[in-house]
Amino acid sequence: VREAVGRAGVRREDVAGLGFDATCSLVVLDAAGGSLPVGPSGDPRRDVIVWMDHRAIAEADAINDSGHEVLRYVGSAISPEMEAPKLLWLARHTPETFAKAGHFLDLTDFLTYRASGSLTRSACTVTCKWTYLAHERRWSKDFFETIGLGALSGDGFRRIGAEVADPGAPLAAGLTAEAAEAMGLAPGVPVAAGLIDAHAGALGTMGAAFGADPAPDPRRRLALILGTSACCMALADEPLFIRGVWGPYFSALTANQWLAEGGQSAFGAAIDHLMRLHPAYPAYLRRADGFVTMEREIVARAGGASAAARLARDLHVLPDFLGNRSPFADPSARGGVVGLDLSDDDDSLRALYVAGLCGLAQGLRQIIGALENGGYDFDTLVASGGAARSVLVRQIIADATGKRVAAPETSEPVLLGAAMLGAVAAGRHTMRGAMAAMSRLASVTEPAGGEIAELHAKKGRAFEALQDAERRMREAMR
Structure with a gap:
């Protein structure tokens, strides 16, 4: 924060608000805010279960198997990446940590708790990952x-969030004196209820203006x-229930709209x-950027x-190395490659790279x-995240899906989405107003037709x- 303020050339008093985004990882603290261990090592410094940890399958x-009605709001099947399975894992495998957790x-x-002292949760986090019915x-x-997990309900769900606020809502009295000192900002700067990182990316791009629109x-x-994974965010005015697609989530991004979230557990x-599986890769990295x-x-x-x-015409990659999040909600799915020969040169490395991108696009x-x-009815895919900066990635996605792919002006739309939260908390914009005023698109990639479109259609059939x-094969080995 200090570096950002310095590079922007503004005074600390000019910072109007703070917004936070982060991965949907699980943090476990005791009642006093101290760290608790979440694994077998017993090390309290290891107090976070990262989002992509699949220990809770x-x-x-x-x-x-419970078939509970709540599961309708997570695509009819909860993922081990969500927090309820992880909480149940902690209760079963580290009961001492679970009992001590405040x-x-x-x-x-x-x-946001560290910045403001407020334990109020964001409707984005608890609705999308914790089964809160917003x-x-x-x-x-x-x-x-x-x-x-009935033990969590006895005190009004205090341990997982008795108070919930919409994203962008100001929390408590803003930045605490301690946090302000650490960040080099003024105490009391509004701190917004935050967003999951992917959702911040959606906020930073979905309302972006472009050209005459x-x-x-x-x-x-x-x-x-x-990014590391892929998230696909869509908004609707009414709840749309789609098996294998997370949601619908009410007011998890924008007020009074329903959010659907598909995705791939591994993208980048x-x-x-x-x-890393290809023998030419280490040497290639040593001499290339x-x-x-x-x-x-x-x-x-x-x-x-x-x-x-065309470089990957006969090489096919199933990239489900960490399961299939959507649309099959199958965490046990696995990846594979078909079409390999004995080539181990740079050309075969490049072909494998393209085949991987084609598989992800499928x-x-x-x-x-x-x-x-x-x-839903989409006219544009708006791409953000590290991989979306690539012209090749955007073009292959456009060609495989038949949809135009837009890229934002900013290289960091996820951080821009978090900044929008700060603007909303400070009263500078409404959420929809911030989406329109603070972001723009830089380019649009159109899908190819003709022979290229037919090639992707064939690769789509091979993919399926x-x-x-x-x-x-999984069934045969059971």
């Missing part, structure tokens, strides 16, 4: 008792947040993993970003199809055949 299965917080809520402004006591309809846009992480150089070489060799798909195509079959084969 068995607990997620048990919760899903506060279970999403990481975003932990940050449309009824309540937790379901019956649900927690049914799944074996200064007031786009966010309901016609699908926000793609492409899948490409990293895939590259990673993926930037690789993509430049791929586009040059292929004769264009769309033409790059997964996004399936998610978009599930959303549109469920009632590979998915089916993976399911049948």
Whole structure:
């Protein structure tokens, strides 16, 4: 924060508000705010279960077996990445930590707590990851008792959030004196109820103006947040229930609208993993600037970003290395590669990279199809996150999905979304006003037609055949 203020050349008094975003990781504290261990090491410094930790698959299965009505609001199947399965895992495997815990917080809520002293949770975090029923402004006591977490309901759900505020709402008296001293800001600066990082990316892009369209309809846009994982965010005025797509979540992003969230548990992480499997990758990294150089070489060799798909015509990647989040809600799904030969040179490395991107784009195509079959109608995919900066990534997604892909002006739309929260908390904008006033799109990538479109259609059929084969192999080995 000190560095940002210095580089911006503003006085600390000019900072109007603070917004926070973070991954949907689980923080465990005792009643005094001290750290508690969440794993077998017993080390209290390890007080966070990271969002992509799948230790709670068995607990997620048990919760899903309950068939409880609450599960309708998580796509009919809860994920081990959500907090209820992780809480159940803690209760089963670290009962001492569970009993001592005074506060279970999403990481975003932990940050706003440290900044403001307020334990009020964001409606974004608790609705999207904790099964809070925002449309009824309540937790379901019956649900927690049914799944074996009734201990959390006895004190009015104080340990997981007795008070919940909409994203952007100002918390307590703003920045505490201690936090202000640490950040180099003035005490009392408004601190906003936060957002999960992907949701901040959606906020930073879904209302962005472009060209002659200064007031786009966010309901016609699908926000793609492409980082370690991929998140796909869509807004509607009415609840749309789609199996395998998380939600619908009420007022989790914008007031009085319903949010749906599809996604892939590994996106950038899948490409990293895939590259590390290839024998040429370590040497390539030593002499090249990673993926930037690789993509430049791929586009040059292929004769264009769309033409790059030809390099992976007969090489197919199923990138479900960490399960399939959407649209199949199958955390036990696994990845695979078909079409490998004995080549181990740089050309085969580049082909594998393109094949990985094509596989991820086919997964996004399936998610978009599930959303549109469920009632959504998108005219634009708005991409943010580290991977979205790549022209090649945006073009392959456009070509595989048949949708135009827009990119924002800012290189950090997730942080921009958090800044919007600060502006809302300070009273400078409403949420919708901030979306329109503070963001713009820089470019739009149109999908290719003709032979390239047909190539992706063929690869789509191969992708689905590979998915089916993976399911049948798992079944055969049971």
